[in-house]
Amino acid sequence: MPNLTLLDAAEAAKALHQAAQARARTALDTGRVAAAAARAHLADANKELAERERQIAATRALLAAAEVPANAEALVEILAALQVESRSFQAEVRGQSEALAEAEAGMAAATAAYAAAQAAVARAEADVRAATVSATQTTAWTAAATAGELGTLSGPGGDAAAVLDGDDFSAAEDRLAVLPAELLAAARAGFELEADRTGRLRAAAEAAEEQLAAQVAAMRGREGAVEAARIRLGVVERRLRDWVERGRERFDRAVALIRDLLPPPDVKPVPALLTAAELARLEELRAPEPEPEPEEGGEGGEEEPAGEEEEPAPPPSGADGAAEARAARDEKRALYEEARIAYEEARLAAFAPDATVAEADLPGPVRTALEGKRTAMQAAEEQLDQADLVYEAAVHARFAAWSAAVPEAVWRRVMGFLDAERTLNELKATVPGDLVAALDDAVDDLAAALSDEERGRITLAFLEAEVEAREARLERARAGRQLRVLGAVRGDDA
Numbered sequence: 001m002p003n004l005t006l007l008d009a010a011e012a013a014k015a016l017h018q019a020a021q022a023r024a025r026t027a028l029d030t031g032r033v034a035a036a037a038a039r040a041h042l043a044d045a046n047k048e049l050a051e052r053e054r055q056i057a058a059t060r061a062l063l064a065a066a067e068v069p070a071n072a073e074a075l076v077e078i079l080a081a082l083q084v085e086s087r088s089f090q091a092e093v094r095g096q097s098e099a100l101a102e103a104e105a106g107m108a109a110a111t112a113a114y115a116a117a118q119a120a121v122a123r124a125e126a127d128v129r130a131a132t133v134s135a136t137q138t139t140a141w142t143a144a145a146t147a148g149e150l151g152t153l154s155g156p157g158g159d160a161a162a163v164l165d166g167d168d169f170s171a172a173e174d175r176l177a178v179l180p181a182e183l184l185a186a187a188r189a190g191f192e193l194e195a196d197r198t199g200r201l202r203a204a205a206e207a208a209e210e211q212l213a214a215q216v217a218a219m220r221g222r223e224g225a226v227e228a229a230r231i232r233l234g235v236v237e238r239r240l241r242d243w244v245e246r247g248r249e250r251f252d253r254a255v256a257l258i259r260d261l262l263p264p265p266d267v268k269p270v271p272a273l274l275t276a277a278e279l280a281r282l283e284e285l286r287a288p289e290p291e292p293e294p295e296e297g298g299e300g301g302e303e304e305p306a307g308e309e310e311e312p313a314p315p316p317s318g319a320d321g322a323a324e325a326r327a328a329r330d331e332k333r334a335l336y337e338e339a340r341i342a343y344e345e346a347r348l349a350a351f352a353p354d355a356t357v358a359e360a361d362l363p364g365p366v367r368t369a370l371e372g373k374r375t376a377m378q379a380a381e382e383q384l385d386q387a388d389l390v391y392e393a394a395v396h397a398r399f400a401a402w403s404a405a406v407p408e409a410v411w412r413r414v415m416g417f418l419d420a421e422r423t424l425n426e427l428k429a430t431v432p433g434d435l436v437a438a439l440d441d442a443v444d445d446l447a448a449a450l451s452d453e454e455r456g457r458i459t460l461a462f463l464e465a466e467v468e469a470r471e472a473r474l475e476r477a478r479a480g481r482q483l484r485v486l487g488a489v490r491g492d493d494a
Helices: 006-065 069-145 157-166 167-176 182-217 221-260 276-286 318-351 364-404 408-429 430-478 481-490
Strands: none
Touching: 006 069, 006 276, 006 430, 069 221, 069 430, 069 481, 157 167, 157 221, 157 408, 167 276, 167 408, 182 221, 182 318, 182 364, 182 408, 221 408, 221 430, 276 364, 318 364
């Protein structure tokens, strides 16, 4: 079954409201016919009733003046027959009055329903126009995602992979190899740490949107389902739009950053990235620091108290050792970031169903999972603090001096290369077809929710009209109750 589109949903909603409008029009016409017939029957019944009442009055006058018993008996019989006919016409008047009131109430309800349906049709027509514009944009995005320059960008054989495997990329790597490997590794670790943090924050934001969508859908019925579907569509729409609007731009920027590391092709010999003096200074800083002289006292010095813990091993000496300590610190920072995000995800999942509940009142498994994530985060934070202490106290200054020996312009080129490498790998790993499929599914979900919402609105309006009509009928019955009860007691023809 093909996916629904928002245009499909808008056109289906328009058709539903047009059908409701047609039903209201038919009900209005039927009510007019019924009201006209009731008025005619009521007029006839009132005329007949008036005539019977006139005859009853005349017969009573004759009966009052009658002197012969035989004449009086005949008049009594005539009067009784007239009263039976009168009560029958009274019942007819009541019945036709109720029929007229019912028809007029039906006409009023149909008029209101027609006006509401007419407004709904107008709204649906506006939705159709908006959906047409949206469908045009969505079609353009989905077509562009896998066609043209974007169609050859991703995948193992795509443009991004070709650059990663190409001569320019290798030449750029070779030029950066002049930097000490430990220093370059520390730079890569720092870059990846910050880049991964951005990715984790994006994922955390999307996780919060998903929890919001789920809660909105649970709380607000059909309207909530529409709002939740819109939230989810917004997430996948952003991903596809980013690929379509920025995919090639990101690729071109990555290529430019790589080429920025390369000298112009007509420059021979190729200039070095660092001068001889800068390289010498880096090697000088790489050398380990001399061991400190042992303190005087020798064997006669004070002994270590029994049972006292051994002091931790000293950090590696030299700038390369400082780079190792920094890399270890960055690794601990990455682990802490992962643990913190995991705890926040567990907290979000725990309280999303009910943010008013206290942690102590959470279900046992949920509370246990949350406590476990918190404990893991705290442990990771302690390990990071320890790594920070080692790095800051002992080797930070050495690493900072080593890093400062590299010119700022070179660091910016290193950053550009790392940014380009990550961008190209992300573009290579992107599957545009998955982005398109996710958008199609999200649009389908929203279209289905919108259709369901429109059916719900029509059903709700129908039920509200039924309630109003039945309450009005009850009020009319209460107003005419005395006459109907009297007629029932007397056995009048209804």
